[in-house]
Amino acid sequence: MTATETLIVTKRLRERPDDSWTLAGAQASGAYESLRKALTMEPAAIAEEVKLSQLRGRGGAGFPTATKWSFLPAGVEPRYLVINGDEAEPSTFKDRMLIERDPHQLVEGIAIASRALGVRHAFVYVRGEFALGAERIRDAVADARAAGIVGPRVMGTDMSLEITIHRGAGAYICGEETALLESLEGERGMPRIRPPFPAIAGLYAKPTVVNNVETISTLPAIIAMGGEEYAKPGVDRSRGTRIFSLSGDVNRPGNYELELGLTFRQLIEDFGGGVKGPGPAKFFIPGGASSQWLVTEHLDVPLDMDLVGRDYGVMLGSGAVMVYNQDMCPVRVALRLAKFFAHESCGKCTPCREGTGWIEKVLFRVEHGQGRPTDMDLLLDVGDNICPGLNAPFSQTTICPLGPSAVSAVVSLHKYFAAEVEAHVKEGRCLTAA
């Protein structure tokens, strides 16, 4: 039986491809009806619906949203809501779609969350390269303000809400929530030591919630249908739907909104049109560049946020799934990932700053026929300095998880492709055809 999508957060943009981002188009398909309802609810009641929905962060860490919200201390003002639109995890492209094509859903979600949290000023941090997205969300906020939906009197009530759009300027690390806050404060995007956590001391040292674009975009639907209803589909503690960005060697790459619990095989075959080129999938990377890999034998693993970590050492993370066919060389992919992390390392922590450089350089030698028999051990040793025990979910000697993320590909090469690495080292060439 072919699986089908369940459209909740992507419903409007799919149904109205020509005007889902305009106020008129959005309102014609129900935008701001949930906000109207939320304005009649007590803040605690809104938070309760989010708790019942079992919504978890859709940016990568998958932290329960209601729990994150509950950390804000009562009576401390002002408090801030910051939307993380700095989507830069390689092979992830769902948040850009949401920002560009349903910005009013995001604005509505911001307003609902702001009512629940007592926030009067929210910020949307948009990745710098998303020029169109920044334009669309800025226009959406301006149009909503002109219509009295946000601003000094939200829909005529005495709630006030200002939303500031803030563009990043090209730095993957700014997707890490404390680096994002640094960047929003006008600094280099270098992560902060925790505690204190942003809920206690975040933006401008005030209580702050940082949530992902997709997470907040889900709030209008949760208010409309009720949290319990939202939580009905899914598996175990992964409830509801989420968007998966499928890319690589598949016939139909794209964003697909699925109930949690379907399998990787279903994602790749029922939605992605199957593997492009010689199949079956040789290896696939869930969760963006930061996750360890899965291989052919794992195709029937379910998209369950906890099971994939517990049983297979990987993560659903950002919802990206990147697929490689039989022609792709895993060393080549590992090298490209290493280059990415070395470039994006902010430089603050020594194990990452130095270690990502070492990983890239050693893999470069291996890929280009100058590998040494000791290289795999060296890579694992360097990795262990960043991620002690080379485990997943990872430990870290660093302030943020970028460093340990750079170790994932190394561990996967060792686990699944040791023969390929050895061929590179011994024969100076790749085993694969391409």
Place this chain on the structure above:
Amino acid sequence: MSFDPEEILARYPDHKASATLPLLYAVQERDGYCTNDGIAEVARLVGRSAAEVYGVCSFYSMFKRTPFGRYVVSVCTSVSCLNGGPELLEHLQHHYADDPDVMVEEVECLAACDGVPVMQVNYEFHQSVTGSEAVRIVAAYKSGELAAGGPSGQTGDGLVQDIGTRAVR
């Protein structure tokens, strides 16, 4: 081309220094790149030292510290673009090697992996392009057939003009 610093500062009533990034975009747009004078000007506006703002500017890859002409052509060579991305980059680097108006740069994942390879011209997306198609697209920007909003493709507000409904998935 000038910008209104007060409008930008007013977006961040609780913390002037938050205006640093949008002000850097504004001076880059006005001057063609982030000059030392532009950085010093931003520093004065936000109440920080020029050295501090220089440190911030140099952290972010979209702030350019040397003149880059009129068009920034960004080509992704990351993990979803491994088939086609590096070839596209090489083609464009070769083609525009002596063209002072066009800066071709290699970038990380641009979040458009459903149509590889991926390129941006002044931060407008163009997906699934071959080398020669990419050259035709850049030529269309040069002739005015496709609009771009100035040296950095941005208005003084820091956003691209005339995008219209040229949305990408």
